[in-house]
Amino acid sequence: MPRKTFRGLSLARSAVVLAVGALLATLFAVPASAADPVGQITGLGGKCVDVAAASNANGTPVQLYDCNGSGAQSWTVAGDGTLRALGKCLDIVERGTADGSLVQLWDCGGGANQQWVVNSARDIVNPQANKCLDVQNRSTANGTRLQIWTCTGQSNQKWTAAGTSGGGNPPPAGGFVVSESQFNQMFPGRNSFYTYSGLTAALSAYPGFANSGSDTVKRQEAAAFLANVSHETGGLVHVVEQNTANYPHYCDPNQSYGCPAGQAAYYGRGPIQLSWNFNYKAAGDALGINLLADPWRVERESAVAWKTGLWYWNTQNGPGTMTPHNAMVNQAGFGQTIRSINGSLECDGRNPAQVQSRINNYQRFVQILGVGPGNNLYC
Known part of the structure; x- marks a missing residue:
């Protein structure tokens, strides 16, 4: 069976949905059932993954913003390997796989551009692109867009679930x-x-x-x-x-x-x-x-x-x-x-x-x- 390796994670393509869901659940320390809570996901500068203006319209930018506990920063992990907020999925614009492809909120369709793996290094990886969720230009300014980029191991690609689950870590x-x-x-x-x-x-x-x-x-x-x-x-x-x-x-x-x-x-x-x-x-x-x-x-x-x-x-x-x-x-x-x-x-x-x-x-x-x-x- 052909395999593709994602930063140390080898996933059989025929089992990708189950594997992605299980990995997300394991490393965000939640069960692999539908819509289990993750809470806030924090990254560079201690800021949160945020849906702009708390809008659930298709195409709404996903950005870095001061953590505020709102629904725009309350994420869940689903058994199909998607990350969700406000009833919609974290999605790569135009199904892009190139460095710099932006992410947005979109209706959940189960496509490869909505699949995410969280690895032990705290990278959030899109398996299709084999790239990491990344903060543009390493900026901590409110409103900085999130994108996918070749995984570098740098701090602008490191994420922690700061709510009840702690990104695979128990609450401090x-x-x-x-x-x-x-x-x-x-x-x-x-x-x-x-x-x-x-x-x-x-x-x-x-x-x-x-x-x-x-x-x-x-x-x-x-x-x-x-x-x-x-x-x-x-x-x-x-x-x-x-x-x-x-x-x-x-x-x-x-x-x-x-x-x-x-x-x-x-x-x-x-x-x-x-x-x-x-x-x-x-x-x-x-x-x-x-x-x-x-x-x-x-x-x-x-x-x-x-x-x-x-x-x-x-x-x-x-x-x-x-x-x-x-x-x-x-x-x-x-x-x-x-x-x-x-x-x-x-x-x-x-x-x-x-x-x-x-x-x-x-x-x-x-x-x-x-x-x-x-x-x-x-x-």
């Missing part, structure tokens, strides 16, 4: 902008110590984290934190510092409280690799945990480890001039978070490879979260 725990599925995608080889539940449990210590500003800013901050964390821990693999020869060097005897847990007890631990007795003291005081006496809690308890990372992110300037949290919320740029974490060793040309590693993580994570990276990535 505790309102966190990163779902567990997205977290797993970011860290496929992570150490089991670094649990998603530990991270979400830690959020209560700093409720402003990834919860300030626009939806885009919230996602950018979460991505920035996790990108730096990934760099510090080798992709959330290392719980403790690997160079044991350094362990005795992290006790500053000039501090009045000394090193009650022992001279070699304050080595790097956790997502930000908390180190030095004075940092364990400050973090413990802020969190209400006696980490000076028991620094090993940072390597025993996932939520405690995550809290120390969030403590640094939200309260410490480090070698920079602002906290990483403020850098993202005030849109100073990802580069300022690098400066605040390790700028004295990496920024201003000191170690460009390390800076680039952090940026690569960040760019990958914002893509997973469906937003752009913003400006000023370098330090």
Whole structure:
């Protein structure tokens, strides 16, 4: 039987309707029955797939627009592989297959130009054209038309169901902008110590984290934190510092409280690799945990480890001039978070490879979260 491959998805043409419907249902996390709810579908800039003027007339443009919860942004997935709003289908104008063919709302007819597959990379693909649903010119302006385009993997082709289904991801725990599925995608080889539940449990210590500003800013901050964390821990693999020869060097005897847990007890631990007795003291005081006496809690308890990372992110300037949290919320740029974490060793040309590693993580994570990276990535 002849087959055609669509970005890693191989569909038998004789079974295309069933397969498309099943894939849409699976990756939008809904049953493959007629008109199951997806809700809002968000993309670039945290904006929504929207039917212009909430009109259900044939030929109405489908566009990007501020999410508003209206019926013009309420989508359903049907068992025949179509995406529907206002009683009509997402349709490619004139059955086009070329790059730049626009999409519109039209009477549902079951044609190939109304068939869509959602893959694990969060592309919405039209199988006939083997092209992705795409935001024209990568613009986040309200009213920007949607089209199909050769799949590039860029953020203007990434989509998330933001209603009850979450684009194949369950609703984010505790309102966190990163779902567990997205977290797993970011860290496929992570150490089991670094649990998603530990991270979400830690959020209560700093409720402003990834919860300030626009939806885009919230996602950018979460991505920035996790990108730096990934760099510090080798992709959330290392719980403790690997160079044991350094362990005795992290006790500053000039501090009045000394090193009650022992001279070699304050080595790097956790997502930000908390180190030095004075940092364990400050973090413990802020969190209400006696980490000076028991620094090993940072390597025993996932939520405690995550809290120390969030403590640094939200309260410490480090070698920079602002906290990483403020850098993202005030849109100073990802580069300022690098400066605040390790700028004295990496920024201003000191170690460009390390800076680039952090940026690569960040760019990958914002893509997973469906937003752009913003400006000023370098330090």
